[in-house]
Amino acid sequence: MDPRPLPRPSALTAPYWEACQRGELAVQRCRDCGRRVHLPEPACPHCGGADLPYEAVSGHGRVHTFSVVxxxxxxxxxxxxxxxxxxxxxxxxxxxxxxxxxAPEDVRIGMPVRVRFDDLPGFGRIPNWRPA
Structure with missing residues (x-):
C-alpha cells in the first residue's frame, strides 16, 4: 500500500500540529469576541478579529455527522x-x-467520542476519535 499523504503545516496551522505532537487538541479562540474557531482561520469568521491564539480543549465531544468511506x-x-x-x-x-x-455500521450521530492521537509514519501524531 502506498503511504498516506502527510499534512503540510503552515504558519497558520503549525500551533495546531505542535499541540497534537504533545497529545493536546488545540483550537483558536478569538480574543475580541471569545468564540472558538476551527478549522484554523487568519481572522475570526464571527467578528473579524485578527488575534486568534490556540488553546487546548478537552477532546470530548459527540458525533455531529459522519460518512463511511x-x-x-x-x-x-x-x-x-x-x-x-x-x-x-x-x-x-x-x-x-x-x-x-x-465497526463502521455501529457509529451513530450523537455518539460520545474522545480524541485519540495516532502516529502517522513520516509525520507524527494526528488526532482521531474513539468512542468515549
Whole structure:
C-alpha cells in the first residue's frame, strides 16, 4: 500500500500540529469576541478579529455527522473507514476519523467520542476519535 499523504503545516496551522505532537487538541479562540474557531482561520469568521491564539480543549465531544468511506481516493487509506464532524464540549466542531474497535455500521450521530492521537509514519501524531 502506498503511504498516506502527510499534512503540510503552515504558519497558520503549525500551533495546531505542535499541540497534537504533545497529545493536546488545540483550537483558536478569538480574543475580541471569545468564540472558538476551527478549522484554523487568519481572522475570526464571527467578528473579524485578527488575534486568534490556540488553546487546548478537552477532546470530548459527540458525533455531529459522519460518512463511511468505501472507496479510497488517496493512497494509504484502508477501506471502509469513518470520517466525522465532532461537536466538541467547548462549542466548536472538529473533523477526523472514528477509530478503535468499532465497526463502521455501529457509529451513530450523537455518539460520545474522545480524541485519540495516532502516529502517522513520516509525520507524527494526528488526532482521531474513539468512542468515549
Amino acid at each position: 468505501h472507496r479510497a481516493f488517496l493512497p494509504g487509506f484502508q477501506v471502509p473507514y469513518v470520517i466525522a464532524w465532532i461537536d466538541l464540549q467547548e462549542g466548536v466542531r472538529a473533523f477526523g476519523g472514528i477509530v478503535g474497535d468499532l
